[in-house]
Amino acid sequence: MRVRLLGTGSADGWPNPFCECRSCEEERTVGRLRMPTAALVDDILLIDSGPTAPYSASLGGISLRRVEHLVLTHGHPDHLAPSILLWREWVSGLTVLHVWGPSMAIDLCRDWVGPDSPVEFHVIAAGDCVTLATAHDSYELRALEANHDPRRIDSIAGEALLYDLQSPRGERLLYATDTGPFTPAMLESMRGRQYDVVLIDESFGDKTDHGTGHFDLDSLPVTLHAARECAATSDHTRVIAVHLSHHNPPTDELRARLHGMGAELMDDLAVIDTAASRSRHLITGGARSGKSSHAERLADRHPKVVYVATGGERPNDLEWAQRIAAHRERRPSHWTTIETADLETTLATAPADAVVLVDCIGLWLTAQLDSADAWGRETDSDMRAQVESAITALIEAVRDCPASVILVTNEVGMDLVPPHAGGRLFRDLLGITNSRLADACDRVTLVVAGRALDLPRSSP
Ligand SMILES: [Zn+2]
Ligand SMILES: [Zn+2]
Ligand SMILES: [Zn+2]
Numbered sequence: 001m002r003v004r005l006l007g008t009g010s011a012d013g014w015p016n017p018f019c020e021c022r023s024c025e026e027e028r029t030v031g032r033l034r035m036p037t038a039a040l041v042d043d044i045l046l047i048d049s050g051p052t053a054p055y056s057a058s059l060g061g062i063s064l065r066r067v068e069h070l071v072l073t074h075g076h077p078d079h080l081a082p083s084i085l086l087w088r089e090w091v092s093g094l095t096v097l098h099v100w101g102p103s104m105a106i107d108l109c110r111d112w113v114g115p116d117s118p119v120e121f122h123v124i125a126a127g128d129c130v131t132l133a134t135a136h137d138s139y140e141l142r143a144l145e146a147n148h149d150p151r152r153i154d155s156i157a158g159e160a161l162l163y164d165l166q167s168p169r170g171e172r173l174l175y176a177t178d179t180g181p182f183t184p185a186m187l188e189s190m191r192g193r194q195y196d197v198v199l200i201d202e203s204f205g206d207k208t209d210h211g212t213g214h215f216d217l218d219s220l221p222v223t224l225h226a227a228r229e230c231a232a233t234s235d236h237t238r239v240i241a242v243h244l245s246h247h248n249p250p251t252d253e254l255r256a257r258l259h260g261m262g263a264e265l266m267d268d269l270a271v272i273d274t275a276a277s278r279s280r281h282l283i284t285g286g287a288r289s290g291k292s293s294h295a296e297r298l299a300d301r302h303p304k305v306v307y308v309a310t311g312g313e314r315p316n317d318l319e320w321a322q323r324i325a326a327h328r329e330r331r332p333s334h335w336t337t338i339e340t341a342d343l344e345t346t347l348a349t350a351p352a353d354a355v356v357l358v359d360c361i362g363l364w365l366t367a368q369l370d371s372a373d374a375w376g377r378e379t380d381s382d383m384r385a386q387v388e389s390a391i392t393a394l395i396e397a398v399r400d401c402p403a404s405v406i407l408v409t410n411e412v413g414m415d416l417v418p419p420h421a422g423g424r425l426f427r428d429l430l431g432i433t434n435s436r437l438a439d440a441c442d443r444v445t446l447v448v449a450g451r452a453l454d455l456p457r458s459s460p
Contacts, residue, residue, distance in 0.1 A: 009034030011078035072101030149213030205248030285447035
């Protein structure tokens with residue numbers, strides 16, 4: 001999921017155009033402007049669109065032509081400038097734009113489209129869960145209750161919503177502005193979601209007597225702690241403060257204070273790419289080196305582990321069965337275990353919030369050689385092409401996997417040259433596979449005699 005922040009500011013933007021406080025002046029000096037908060041997801045979904053969102057996209061060199069869904073939190077003017085629908089109508093050849101939001105926000109839009117305009121409106125309320133179909137995929141959208149000062153949410157705004165958005169690959173975004181502290185009911189609706197990205201209101205900084213449905217630097221850490229307690233967030237969640245106003249301290253100071261509560265500060269037009277936070281780790285070592293135990297300890301730090309055993313069954317092999325049983329005993333019971341050599345499918349369908357541990361690549365390669373009927377045909381170039389294309393497909397699957405990946409492989413070739421042609425073929429192909437996997441991974445560890453050594457990237 002790629003989330004581009006078309007704005008990170010409050011309604012008035014930061015700096016406030018009329019203000020000369022320290023916070024506004026410092027931002028002016030460095031030429032930073034935060035426009036009203038809006039987020040573009042995968043270039044297909046736009047969440048909120050205040051007066052500047054379309055222009056911000058153009059400033060960032062992005063066309064909004066591919067946007068198929070516009071999702072509105074509420075009707076406050078910094079979140080909804082319905083004129084965007086008119087600007088869109090002046091372009092021909094567009095497909096239908098679906099506009100989702102609470103009833104009063106949708107009502108504000110209706111006068112801005114002509115009778116034949118390719119726009120469909122959908123009213124949603126807190127608790128609703130809808131599928132946002134796109135040309136290629138679909139997203140799941142849950143509307144959650146917001147704590148946005150119902151006393152002030154009048155005929156303009158109507159009900160305000162937060163959104164829980166899940167991508168086709170299972171990545172989850174919580175869009176949580178405008179809102180004040182999460183109530184127990186709100187936290188309950190987020191329990192266990194372990195969002196990948198949370199965009200959260202931080203309007204008021206050190207001004208704590210605002211009496212509005214927004215956060216300040218006193219109330220925000222309390223809610224972040226509560227969200228963590230109910231597993232709405234986890235170690236891997238990126239929490240980004242948005243809807244920022246000049247009541248906050250200047251950027252550098254605010255960044256440090258947010259860091260202390262596990263949150264980040266980003267500029268307008270910054271991109272949060274959940275793929276970039278996934279890790280790829282190759283662990284190699286000889287037989288009985290401790291490589292599997294090392295990999296299992298690393299994986300166990302994650303709350304959700306998918307263990308992929310590539311060995312499969314070997315009927316009539318007692319020693320093999322005992323090895324497998326010992327491995328199985330060692331694994332925590334809450335891990336999901338899949339026994340397959342089809343790594344391409346398994347990696348492509350892995351849940352984004354999991355870590356996938358593959359043990360091991362040597363057995364996977366053996367299965368490829370079996371299926372290519374390679375043994376005894378070591379010099380056959382067709383066979384070799386078939387196995388090499390399987391290796392290429394594996395590398396791509398590792399790169400594209402939505403989850404983090406830990407791969408265990410065997411280090412071969414440090415021993416005597418195998419006496420059989422089949423053994424030499426296996427050794428060579430595994431060496432090639434390991435090198436190519438290492439290139440696709442951001443971390444490579446060699447385990448020798450139970451000791452793990454992180455290998456540096458070779459210099460170009
Ligand atoms: Zn707002
Ligand atoms: Zn100011
Ligand atoms: Zn508002």
